[in-house]
Amino acid sequence: MAWDEWEQLKARATEGRSAHMRLNQADTDAGAPGAAPGSYGELKVHNDDLSKVGERAFQLYDRLWNKARVAIPSSDRAAGDLTSQGFALGGGLQHVANRWEEQLRSLMDACAHISNHMRVTKKLHQGDEHFIQRKMSSIDVLDAGFDDRVGEPGKRNPVYGPQPGERKDS
Known part of the structure; x- marks a missing residue:
């Protein structure tokens, strides 16, 4: 070059x-040394919509559990009866019943996964936010303690x- x-x-x-890149430093108008990270920004997780998705997935799981799986035992029984009486339709009905059960289990697993994921997501993000806030707060206070520019020369760092x-008011 x-x-x-x-x-x-x-x-x-x-x-x-x-x-530009700025590391380990907030904007100059971010607040006084020792200020909590919330005063100049923090992670925010708004999951109202996510909670609704999780709730709907849980409701769908319950409805599938209560209504969709009731067809499996009766279809199995009917397929067995038709097969024992010599009808070829029994094997076809058994195949349909097995596929229905596989697809139903797959759909119910997906609903349970979505519901559980949405329920846990906010809790995990809140834990991350609190962890980062604790770390940033301690770094900010430590940094302010070593900053020679805080206060006038010869005076105690506030x-x-x-x-x-x-006295506090002096």
Whole structure:
């Protein structure tokens, strides 16, 4: 890379026309040192729609359990009776009953999976959010404790609170 090209890239970066990356730092207007991450942004999980999907999947699972599987025993019985009487239709009916049961189980498994996933998703995301908030809060407080720019020179860093015997309003 030539020197002129480097200078052009630096100029574009300072003009704001290129991508920027900021690590371990919030925007300058994000709040005071030691502020909770919620004051300058946090993960938010809104799952009202997801909860509705999970609830509907659970309702469908219940309806399939109560109504759709009742055909299996009677179809098996009818297929057995037809086969024992020598009708070829018995084998066909048994095949249909088996396929119905396979497809029904597959659909019920999918409903259960959706319902369980939607029920657990928010709880998992909330746990992640709390974990990240705890980590970011401790980093923010630690960073503020080592920041020489906090407060005037010679004064106690306010992150540590008042000294023993010192009044809060002073």
